[in-house]
Amino acid sequence: MRNKTGARPAFQPSRDQTDYTHARWAPVINCVVKYGSKILVVRRNPDLNFYPGYWNGISGFLDDQQSLKEKIYSELSEELGLTRSQIVKIKVGEIFDQDDPQYNKTWVVHPVLVEVKTDKVKLDWEASNYKWLTPLEVKKLKLLPNFIEVLNRLNLV
Numbered sequence: 001m002r003n004k005t006g007a008r009p010a011f012q013p014s015r016d017q018t019d020y021t022h023a024r025w026a027p028v029i030n031c032v033v034k035y036g037s038k039i040l041v042v043r044r045n046p047d048l049n050f051y052p053g054y055w056n057g058i059s060g061f062l063d064d065q066q067s068l069k070e071k072i073y074s075e076l077s078e079e080l081g082l083t084r085s086q087i088v089k090i091k092v093g094e095i096f097d098q099d100d101p102q103y104n105k106t107w108v109v110h111p112v113l114v115e116v117k118t119d120k121v122k123l124d125w126e127a128s129n130y131k132w133l134t135p136l137e138v139k140k141l142k143l144l145p146n147f148i149e150v151l152n153r154l155n156l157v
Helices: 068-080 147-153
Strands: 025-035 038-044 058-061 087-092 096-100 105-116 127-133
Touching: 025 068, 025 147, 058 068, 068 087, 068 105, 096 147, 105 147
Parallel strands: 025 105
Antiparallel strands: 025 038, 025 058, 038 127, 087 105, 096 105
16 A cells, blocks of 8 residues: 555564564465466565565564465465455465575465455555566566475465
8 A cells, every 4th residue: 555645665564463574484375376377476566675676475573463365365365366266276385485685584474375266456556567478487587585495385286
């Protein structure tokens, strides 16, 4: 969401939310949305704190009391406008750690494959563009450092 001036508002955690912005370890989900033989990749907004301009799946911090499944539904709704009825299947891959000296952070990545009934999405402010591509086509983009590993853990490449 943007404020009246068009700038992205500063992150303010709610009472039940943990702020991982400056934490050394950060648990996240990275959802690979699949429709038919194509997967969705989004180009991260240049205003984002982490990896601006990189291509990735739908990701988010595991920063509140929601279950993993609830967090997946909420991220897909918020970032893509998808409803629960448009989601066919959710499969969670093996969790892995990704060290990144650039941000002095270790990401605890929860890879998730989400099969959907539609290729129609509505991006929120976190992404500036999107593409539906085959997993092999995705490899040609400037990807988030751990995204190929996410695809590997979900048996997509």
